[in-house]
Amino acid sequence: MSFSLLGLSQSLLKAVQQLGYTSPYPIQQQAIPAVLKGNDVLGIAQTGSGKTAAFALPILELLQKKTTARNRFVTCLVLVPTRELAMQVEETFYNLSLHLPQRIKILAVFGGVSINPQMMKLSGTDVLVATPGRLLDLVEHNAVKLSEVEILVLDEADKMLNLGFKEEMDRIFKLLPARRQNLLFSATLGGDVETIVTTQLHNPVTITVEAEASVPELIDQVAYQVAPEKKGPLLRYLIKQENMEQVLVFASSIRTADNIVGKLKKNGVEAAALHGDKSQGARTEALKQFKAGKIRVLVATDLASRGIDIKFLPYVINYELPRSPKDYVHRIGRTGRAEASGKAISLITPEDAHHFKIIQKKMGRQVPILATDELDLQGL
Template identity: 45%
Template sequence: MTFKELNISEPILKALHNKNYKTPTPIQEKAIPAALSGRDILGIAQTGTGKTAAFAIPIIQQLNESFRNERRREIKALILTPTRELAIQIGESFWEYGKFSGLRHAVIFGGVNQKPQVDKLRNGLDILVATPGRLLDLINQKYISLKHVEHFVLDEADRMLDMGFIHDIKRLLPLLPQQKQTLFFSATMPAAISTLSRSILHNPVMVKITPVSSTTEQIEQHLYYVERQHKSELLVSLLKQDLNKSVLIFSRTKHGADKIVRILKRKGIGSEAIHGNKSQGARQRALENFKSRKTKVIVATDIAARGIDIVNLETVINFDLPEVAETYVHRIGRTGRAGNKGTALSFCSEDQHSLVRNIQRLTGKKLIPVAV
C-alpha cells in the first residue's frame, strides 16, 4: 500500500515525497483512514511504530480542508504529550507533514521562558502541541482557550500515568468541547489508562500494533555478565572498538548518567547526558548534537530518552538493566528502526540474573552471554 492509496491530499503527499517516505507503516495504514473519517481511535502502539504520522497527517488534512472556508486562527487541534523532548519531536513532524498546508502550529512546555510561547499564541495558530503543566499554566493565565478544539490527541498515556500527569489530564478534559475527535495512544493499557480511555472515547476504532515482544526481532542483542566495579572499564573498551557509531547508553539514575559522562570524557570519548536535572536548553543542545552526529555518545535516563527518535541509531547499551522487562524493550527499540538493523548490549551484575530471566520471558528470546 502507498500513502496515495490512503486518500492523503496532494500537499501532504508532496511533503512525504520530499522526506522520501514511500510506504505507510501498519499503524498508519489502519489509523489514517479511520481518523480521516472522523472516528475516535484507541491506539495501542509504542514509539517507533510511526504513530506520530498516524495522527498528524489526518489532522493536517482535515484542518487544511476546513481552513479554506474558515480563515480565523484558533486552536483547532491539541496534542498532549508527557515530555518536552517528545513535544518538540511531534512539533517537528507537524512542520514536516504540513509545510505546504498553510497551517500554523506551536509547541509549549515548561522549564523555559514562557514569553516566546505566549507570543506565538497571540499571533494565532491552528495546532498546539503541549505538555500538561505548561498548558494548564497558560490556560490559567488566559492565554489559551480550548473551546474551538476539534481534534484532541492524548499521546503516550501510560507514560503520563508514570509521570503523575493523570490528575492534570482530568483537569483539562472538562475544558475541551464535548463534540470533538479524540485519538488516544498508549504503549500499554494498565487499569487506570483503560478506565480513562473508556471515559473519553466514543465508539473508537481500536488499532493495536506490534506486541511488545516482537519489536526486538531486528535487533541483535548481546549480554555481558560483569561485576559493578568493572562496568565502566567494559563500556570504554566497547566504545573504543568503533568510535564512529552513534550510541545511546541507559543509566538508571541521573547521578549515574553524569558519572558515566565524566568517566568517558576522561578516556577521550566525547559524550553528553540528558535527564530531568538538566535545563531544557542543555537537553535540547545535547539532542541536536547527537542527531547531527557532532556527539556520538549520549547517556540518558528512561524518561529523557523518550524524546530520542533517530532512524540510524546503531547501538543501545543498557549500562544499568531496568527493573521492568517492558522498559528493556522500549529502550532497545530506540535502535533497529525504519527497517534498519540495530545492536543492543546489556550489562548484568551478579545480583541481576532475575531481571534477565524476566526480559527473556517477555521477549521469548534468549540473551546469549558474550565472554568478557
Template identity: 45%
Template sequence: MTFEQLDLIQPILEALKQQEYTTPTPIQAQAIPKILDGNDLIGCAQTGTGKTAAFSIPIIQKLTESAEHGKRRMVKALIITPTRELAIQIGESFEAYGRYTNLKHAVVFGGVSQVPQVNLLRSGVDILIATPGRLLDLYNQGIVKVPHLDFFVLDEADRMLDMGFIHDIKRILQIIPAKRQTLLFSATMPPEIQKLANAMLHKPQRVEVTPVSSTVDIIKQLVYFVEAKQKKDLLVTLLNNETVESVLVFARTKHGSDKLVKSLVKEGIRAEAIHGNKSQNARQNALNNFKDRKTKVLIATDIAARGIDVDQLSHVINYELPEVPETYVHRIGRTGRAGNKGVAISLVAPEEVKHLNEIEHLIKKKIRVVYDHPFVSLASALGASKAMDNAKVAPAPAKGKGYRGSKANGDFFRRKKREGQRSASKKR
C-alpha cells in the same frame, strides 16, 4: 500500499515526497483511514513505529479541508505529550507534513520562558502541542483557550501515568469540549490507561502493532556478564570498537548519568547526558549534538529518553538493566528503526540476573551471552551462575562464534566455579 492509496490531499503527498516517504508503516496504514473517517482511536504502538505521522497526517488533512479562510485562527487540535523533547519532535512532524498547507502550529512546554510561546499563541494557531503542566498554567492565565477544539490527542499515555500526570490529564479533559475527535496512543495498556480510555473516547476503533512483549527481530541483542565495579571499563572497551558509531546508553539515575559522562570524557570519548535536572537548553543542545554526530554517546535516564528519536542509531547499551521488563523493550526499540540494523547490549551484574530472567520471560526468547570478554571475573561468574540457578534459566541453542545460549553460559560459569574451588583447596 502507498500513501497515494490512503486518499491524502496533494499538499500532504508533496510533503511526504520531499521527506522521501512512499510507503506507510503498519500503524499509519491502519490508523489514517480510521481517523479520516472521524472515528475516535486507541493506538497501541511503541515509539519508532511511525505513530506521530499516523495522527498528524489525518489531522492536517481534516483541518485543511475544513479551514474557514479569513477568520482568526483558533486552536482546533490539541496534542498532549509527556516530555519537552517529544513535544518538539511532534512539532517538527507537523511542520514537515503540513509545509504546503496554510496551517500554523505552536509547541509549549515548561522549563523555559513562556514569553515567546505566549506571543506565538496570541498571534493565532491551529494546532497546539503541549506538555500538561505548561498547558494548564497558560490556560489558568487565560492565554490558552480551546472552546472550538475538534481534535484531542493524548500521546504516550502510559508514560503520562509513570510520570504522575494522570491528574493533570483529568483536569485537561474538564476544560476541552465534550464533542471532539479523540485519539489515544500508548505503548502498553495497563488497567489505569484502559479506564482512562473508556472515560474519554466514544466507540473507539483500535489499532495495535508491535506488542510490547515482542522486540524488533532486526535488533541483535547481547548480554555481557560483568561485576558492577567493572562496568565502566567494559563500556569504554565497547565504545572504542570502530563498529560502534552512535550509542544511546541507559543509566538508572541522574547522578549516575553525570558521573558516567565524566568517566567517558576522561577516556577521550565524546559523551553528554540528558535527564530531568538539565535545563531545557542543555537537553536540547545535547540531543542536537548527538543527532549531528558531534557527540558519539548520549547517556540518558528512561524518562528523559522517551522522546528521543534518532535516525540510524547503531547501538543501545543498557548500562544498568531496568527493574520493569517492559522498559527494556522501549529502550532497545530506539535502534533498528526504519529497516536499519541495530545492536542492543546489556551489561549485567550478578545481582541483576533476576531482571534479565524477567525480560527474557516477557520477550519469550533467550538473549545470547558474550562470555569471552576481558571482564568476566571469577566473582562475576560465580555470582551469575548462582543467580541463574535460582532463576532456573532454560537452555537455548548456541548461535554464532563467540556467543553461547544461557545453558552454555551457565556451563562456563560452573566450570569457573569448580576451578575456583580446586584453587582454594590447593591453597588450604
C-alpha cells in the same frame, strides 16, 4: 499498500516522499482513513510503530478544509507526557506540512523553560502540542483558549497517567467543548486509560498493532559479564573497540549518567547527558548535537529517553538494566528502527544475572552472554 491510497492530498504525499516514507505502517493504514472520516480513534501501539504520522497526516489534511482558528483559540490539541516527545511531535507536524497550500502554525509548549516566549508565540496557532502542566499554566495566564478545540489527541496516554498527570488531564477535559474528535494512542490499555476511553471517546475505531515479537528482529543483542568496578572501563573499551560513532547509553540514575559522561570525556570520548536535572536548552542542544553526529555518546535516563527518535541509530548500551522487561524492550527499541539493523549491548554484573534471566524469559529470546575476564581493560 501506498500512501496514495489513503485519501491524502498531493501536498502531503510530496512531504511523505521527501521524508523517505516508502509504505505506511499498519497503524497508519488503519488510522489515517478513520481520522479523515471524522471518527474517534483508539490506537494501541508501541513506541516506534509510526503512530505520530498516523494522526499528524490526517489532521493536517482536515485542517486544510477548516477556517483559520481565532487568535489563541487552537483547533487541534495534542497532549504528550514529556518535553522531548512534544518537540518530536511538533517536528513531525512541521515536516509534513511544508508543502501545504494553506499554512498551518504548529507550536510545542512544555515546562522547564520560561513561559513568556511561549505565550508570545501562541498567537495564530492551529496545532498546539503540550504537556498537561504547562498547558494549564498557559490557560491560567489567559494565553490560550480550549473552548474551540475540534480535534484532541492523547499521545502515549498510559505514560501521562503513569507520570501523575491524571488530575491535570481531568481539568483539561472540562475546558474542552463536548463536540470534538478524539484520538487516543497508548502502548497499553487498562485502569485509568480505559476510564478515559469510556468517558471521552465516542464509538471509537479501535486499532491494535501487536508488538513485533516484542523485540524487532533486526536488533542484534549481546551481553557481557562484568564486575561492577569494571563496568566503566568495559564501556569505554567497547566504544573504542567497535569504533562506535553514535551510541545511546542508558543509566538508571542522574548521578550515574553524569559520572559516565565525565569519565568518557576524560578518556577523549565526546559525550553528553540527557536527564531531568538538565535545563531544557541543554537537553535540546545535547539531542541536536547527538543527532548531527557531533557527540558520539548520549547518556540518558529512562524518563528523558521518551521522544528520542533517531533513524538508523546503530548502538544502544544498557550500562544498568531497567527495572522492568518492558522498559528493556523500549530501550533497545531505540535501535533497529526504520528497517535498519542495530546492536543492543547490556553490561551484566553478578547481581544483575537473575534479573536479566527474567528479562530474557519475558522477551522469549535468549541473549548470548560473553565473558570479559581476558579483555585488556588497563588504561581505560
